[in-house]
Amino acid sequence: MTTPSPASGSSSSASSGGESGVRVLVVEDSPEIATQVSRRFTAEGWEVRVATDGPGGVAGAHDFAPHAIVLDVMLPGFDGLEVCRRIQADDTRAVPILMLTARDDETDLLVGLGVGADDYMTKPFSMRELVARVKALLRRHERTARVAVADTSTAGGPPPLELGDLVIDRAQRRVSRAGEEAHLTPTEFDLLVCLATSPRTVLTRERLLEEVWDWVDASGTRTVDSHIKALRRKLGSDLVRTVHGVGYSLEPPTE
Numbered sequence: 001m002t003t004p005s006p007a008s009g010s011s012s013s014a015s016s017g018g019e020s021g022v023r024v025l026v027v028e029d030s031p032e033i034a035t036q037v038s039r040r041f042t043a044e045g046w047e048v049r050v051a052t053d054g055p056g057g058v059a060g061a062h063d064f065a066p067h068a069i070v071l072d073v074m075l076p077g078f079d080g081l082e083v084c085r086r087i088q089a090d091d092t093r094a095v096p097i098l099m100l101t102a103r104d105d106e107t108d109l110l111v112g113l114g115v116g117a118d119d120y121m122t123k124p125f126s127m128r129e130l131v132a133r134v135k136a137l138l139r140r141h142e143r144t145a146r147v148a149v150a151d152t153s154t155a156g157g158p159p160p161l162e163l164g165d166l167v168i169d170r171a172q173r174r175v176s177r178a179g180e181e182a183h184l185t186p187t188e189f190d191l192l193v194c195l196a197t198s199p200r201t202v203l204t205r206e207r208l209l210e211e212v213w214d215w216v217d218a219s220g221t222r223t224v225d226s227h228i229k230a231l232r233r234k235l236g237s238d239l240v241r242t243v244h245g246v247g248y249s250l251e252p253p254t255e
Contacts, residue, residue: 022046022138025066027057027083028100029075033123037070040127041134054078061087066095067141068134073101073112081115088116094186096137100125113230118187119213119223136214140190143214161196164253166239168196175235177253182234187212191227195240195250204247224248 024041028034029052038048051060054077061069061083069087073080084097099112099120112120118137121130157171165178173189175182184192190212195203205221213223228240228248241249 022068023049023064023066024134025049025051025057025060025064025069027051027054027060027069027075027080028072029053030072033072036127037130040131044131052076054080054083057083058086061095062090065093068137069095069097070130070134071097071099071117073099081111084112084117085115088185094141096141096186098130098133098137110226110230110233113185113188113226114233116185118185120226133213133215140212140214161193163196163199163250166196166235166253168193177235177239184231184234188227188231188234191224192231192235192250195248199250199252202243202247202249206247208247 022045024046026034026037026041026048028037028050031052034050034052038050041048049060049064049066051057052075054075056077057069057071057075057080060066071080071083075083080099084099087095087097096118097116099117100123101112101120102123119133121133160170161168167176169175170193173186175184175189175192191208194208194211205224206216208224209215209221228242232240236253239250239253241251243249
């Protein structure tokens with residue numbers, strides 16, 4: 001088994017990957033962390049490539065065509081937020097991104113989600129949890145792709161959800177409120193649809209994690225909270241009600 005190790009420069013060669021055919025790009029400038037993550041992912045049968053700076057991360061996303069990206073925030077060249085922004089600006093191929101940050105700062109996390117990250121973890125992290133979260137991202141991305149194919153094969157796909165002045169076009173994955181379109185990340189959109197299909201119903205954080213992230217460990221509930229805050233910032237603070245100690249419910253807005 002060949003394990004990639006970050007060397008000087010922007011990227012290392014890919015490992016000879018596994019039978020699963022899954023390709024994962026790891027963008028991390030710490031040689032120790034990059035090597036540990038690469039070894040763990042390779043043990044899962046995944047093909048891994050490592051990039052050690054911002055430009056290398058963007059190039060790797062283009063050349064390697066990964067199925068998922070694990071992206072550190074603090075990078076030389078330019079930071080992970082800019083890497084994420086540039087990757088997600090290319091709408092020819094959506095790719096789920098999990099961001100790693102050494103700072104447990106809410107503002108940084110919201111900015112990361114705002115530029116297109118699907119999930120995040122703070123350092124230090126459990127390697128077992130990292131693998132589980134990447135697997136959840138891969139499953140969710142595959143499920144979303146299947147739904148999109150199924151929708152296009154039917155007449156017009158599922159009908160829009162209209163709740164007051166909030167319109168959710170599930171077929172085109174577009175959202176508007178009071179006639180103004182809001183640009184949501186894929187995860188934000190899925191979270192909104194999950195809440196909107198059961199309006200005024202309190203959904204626990206654990207249920208949202210399971211249905212939106214396909215993640216059943218309650219250690220990820222902070223991720224839900226951050227995405228809810230991102231939704232409120234984009235669609236209005238009155239849209240989602242917090243039920244302390246339980247979860248969230250979508251309150252249909254007025255016209």
